[in-house]
Amino acid sequence: MNLKLDRRTLLKASAATALAAGVGTGPAAAAGPKAGGRLRLGLSGGNTTDSWDGRTHSDVFMQVAAQGAVFDRIAEVAADGSLVGELAESWESSADLVTWTFNLRKGVEFHNGKSFGADDVIESLQLHVAEGAKSPAKPLVEPIVEMKKMNDHQVQFVLNAGNADFPYLLADYHILIHPAGMVDESIRDGIGTGAYRNLGFDPGVRLELERNPNAHKQTWFDEVEAISITDPAARVSALMTGEVDAISRIDAKSVRLLDRNPGVEVSEVTGNQHYTFPMITTAAPFDNNDVRLALKYLFDREDLVRKILLGHGKVGNDHPIGPANRFYHADLEQRVYDPEKAKFHLKKAGVDSLQLDLSASDAAFAGAVDASQLFQESAKAGGVSINVIKEPADGYWSNVWMKKPFCACFWSGRATEDIMFSTAYAAGKPWNDSYWEHERFNKLLAEARTEVDEARRRELYYEMQVIVRDEGGVAVPMYANWIDAKSKKLAHGEHLGNVWALDSARICERWWFA
Numbered sequence: 001m002n003l004k005l006d007r008r009t010l011l012k013a014s015a016a017t018a019l020a021a022g023v024g025t026g027p028a029a030a031a032g033p034k035a036g037g038r039l040r041l042g043l044s045g046g047n048t049t050d051s052w053d054g055r056t057h058s059d060v061f062m063q064v065a066a067q068g069a070v071f072d073r074i075a076e077v078a079a080d081g082s083l084v085g086e087l088a089e090s091w092e093s094s095a096d097l098v099t100w101t102f103n104l105r106k107g108v109e110f111h112n113g114k115s116f117g118a119d120d121v122i123e124s125l126q127l128h129v130a131e132g133a134k135s136p137a138k139p140l141v142e143p144i145v146e147m148k149k150m151n152d153h154q155v156q157f158v159l160n161a162g163n164a165d166f167p168y169l170l171a172d173y174h175i176l177i178h179p180a181g182m183v184d185e186s187i188r189d190g191i192g193t194g195a196y197r198n199l200g201f202d203p204g205v206r207l208e209l210e211r212n213p214n215a216h217k218q219t220w221f222d223e224v225e226a227i228s229i230t231d232p233a234a235r236v237s238a239l240m241t242g243e244v245d246a247i248s249r250i251d252a253k254s255v256r257l258l259d260r261n262p263g264v265e266v267s268e269v270t271g272n273q274h275y276t277f278p279m280i281t282t283a284a285p286f287d288n289n290d291v292r293l294a295l296k297y298l299f300d301r302e303d304l305v306r307k308i309l310l311g312h313g314k315v316g317n318d319h320p321i322g323p324a325n326r327f328y329h330a331d332l333e334q335r336v337y338d339p340e341k342a343k344f345h346l347k348k349a350g351v352d353s354l355q356l357d358l359s360a361s362d363a364a365f366a367g368a369v370d371a372s373q374l375f376q377e378s379a380k381a382g383g384v385s386i387n388v389i390k391e392p393a394d395g396y397w398s399n400v401w402m403k404k405p406f407c408a409c410f411w412s413g414r415a416t417e418d419i420m421f422s423t424a425y426a427a428g429k430p431w432n433d434s435y436w437e438h439e440r441f442n443k444l445l446a447e448a449r450t451e452v453d454e455a456r457r458r459e460l461y462y463e464m465q466v467i468v469r470d471e472g473g474v475a476v477p478m479y480a481n482w483i484d485a486k487s488k489k490l491a492h493g494e495h496l497g498n499v500w501a502l503d504s505a506r507i508c509e510r511w512w513f514a
Contacts, residue, residue: 033491037513038223041502042235042244045363046228048204049398052190054176055128055135058397060248061228063173063505065207069224070111071176071192074102074121075167077415077504079494081324083167087116087177087193097162097450102170104153108216110179110186111197118149119180127183128175136431137174139422162450165416172419173505195219195509204228204394209508220512230393232366239264239485246486246511248501251366252310258485268312269482269495272322272413272420275308275365277358277375278433280405281473285356286434289471290349296335297342299477300378307374308367309480316476319468320420322413323479327461335469342382353383359400363393364408365480372408402433409433410480412500417461421445425468434473441467489513 045059054066067073076086085091091102108116128135129142146158159166169175177193178186185191190198195217196209209224227244229235232251238244240261250258250266258264279286279295286292301315314323317335321328346352360372369390376386391400391407400407414420423429426445427437441464448460468474484502491514496504503510 033218033220033512034514035220035222035512037221038225039221039246039490039508039511039513040244041224041226041507042229042238042247043226044230044232044235044249044366044501046204046230047397048394050203051187052176052198052201053187054174055133055137057174058136060501060505061207061226063500064248064502064507065201065209065226066176066192067173068502068505069196069209069508070190070194070198071178072108072194073173073175073177074170076171077168077496079496081415083171083415086171087121088170091167093166097164097166097452098159100157100159100166101150102155102157104155105216106153108193109214110193111191111212112179112182112185114179114182116177116179116193117152118155120177121155122147122149123180123183124177125175127178134430135174136423136429137172139426139429140169140172140419141175161446163418164449164452165418168416168419171415173500196224199223217509219509221508224508230363232362236485239487242487245490246484246502246507248484249366250483250485252308252312252483253367255310255312255483263488265486265488267482267484267486267495270323271482272320272324272411272479273482274316274320274322274411274413274476274479275368275371276316276320276409276411277475277477278402278407278409279473279475280402280433280435281437282435283405285349285351285354286405286473288349290345291351291354292473292475293470294342294345294349294354294382295379295384296475297338297345298379298382298384299375299475300337301335301477302337303378304371304374304478308371309478312483313478313480316478317465317469318472318474318476319465320411320413320424320474320476321417321461321465324413325417325420327417327458329462329465332462332465332469337378339381342379342384346383353385355385355387356406357387357389357404358406358408359389359391359404360408361391361393361396361400363391363396364401365410368408368410371477402431417464418445418449421464421468424474425472436473438467438471441471 043061046061072086074088078084088102089105093100128137143159144157145160148156195215197212199208201207207226235247236254239247258266358372360368372388379386444460444464451457492511
């Protein structure tokens with residue numbers, strides 16, 4: 001028996017051409033795509049520790065390079081939020097949502113000529129649950145208790161419990177498909193089934209790609225060059241001077257400058273990107289929830305949205321579920337700046353004042369250092385003294401995040417509530433960056449996965465948002481729009497952009513020169 005639900009909990013899907021370049025707006029897009037040219041990108045988030053191992057990817061440089069160019073995944077999220085196949089053509093589930101069967105695309109080749117099939121899917125997923133693996137996708141893959149090759153182009157997964165969102169999990173950007181028996185070579189050299197082949201990769205510096213003539217998708221650029229530019233002002237300068245054709249993660253302060261350039265176009269998409277300040281809850285004083293609540297009350301959210309985002313976003317409410325998510329709790333009482341409540345919670349924690357270090361870098365998000373300094377000022381009224389430590393951009397994600405007790409961070413959000421919570425808030429997961437554990441929350445999370453009644457599922461996710469807001473280890477003071485910029489010589493179809501920068505990191509395969 002098969003069970004079918006609405007498009008956001010899609011249990012059976014066809015992988016038509018939804019992610020090919022669509023019909024966009026404006027004269028350039030209306031003229032239709034055309035092939036040719038060398039796309040030059042100035043990207044944030046590059047690190048000297050980068051590799052083709054999807055288990056290590058955490059920012060836009062490697063997302064554009066890997067999921068958006070060199071590799072494919074089993075499925076991907078379309079512009080309307082529905083799920084479509086990438087290396088899968090269709091899928092269906094048993095009535096209890098425990099057994100899932102995926103029909104894989106035929107005629108696909110890896111860059112080294114090897115044919116794609118079920119063995120590649122199984123071995124690639126096993127990477128994330130291998131002994132010693134520290135993959136952020138581990139919580140998404142480990143519920144699979146059996147992976148069965150039905151034939152060369154059909155694979156079946158049996159889960160430890162039903163999960164209505166399971167196909168969405170396989171669209172996670174860490175779950176790249178490698179050739180079976182050649183995984184080490186694939187990670188070393190960048191051997192995927194994607195639209196572009198790796199010509200040369202200098203981590204943290206530059207990447208060069210060429211179009212894959214045997215790609216199963218239609219793409220337009222002949223070549224792609226991606227340059228790592230960690231400084232937001234330097235990225236803007238590179239676009240303004242014509243050194244690159246598009247840049248990621250624009251500082252809101254640069255929008256007006258770019259708007260005055262007749263050859264440049266700013267792209268702004270509202271999604272689930274949120275700027276955060278995780279506190280490691282296993283370390284004092286953050287092991288005390290009253291201390292965490294006090295700090296949450298000392299973020300002047302309206303001031304941060306006004307001065308850091310310059311209005312290009314909205315206030316956050318100390319949980320990660322955003323307005324683009326299906327079960328976003330829009331009616332949840334908004335936390336506001338309140339030094340007196342902060343003092344109340346500090347008193348409950350047994351302290352009158354606090355002195356804390358806060359690590360920040362604009363590698364965390366554009367304006368993170370300025371945001372930390374604004375927090376430093378607003379916290380004084382609650383009796384908290386903040387020492388802002390400006391950390392180096394290179395290595396921030398490996399040396400600071402999840403290592404320093406209090407730091408700046410950003411999250412893109414995720415396509416479903418379950419993926420976001422399972423990745424960053426469930427107990428013991430690799431990217432639970434506050435090391436938070438909450439028995440009731442984890443029980444609700446497991447229950448919501450198997451719940452198919454819409455109203456009940458909403459109740460569960462609403463309660464989880466309340467728990468995270470009031471007891472979690474992460475302050476979420478603001479949601480930021482995705483702001484990128486490009487030369488007007490570039491054209492594209494409808495944006496995928498509520499998940500990641502630069503058309504959800506798909507710029508290489510979806511855009512073209514007008």
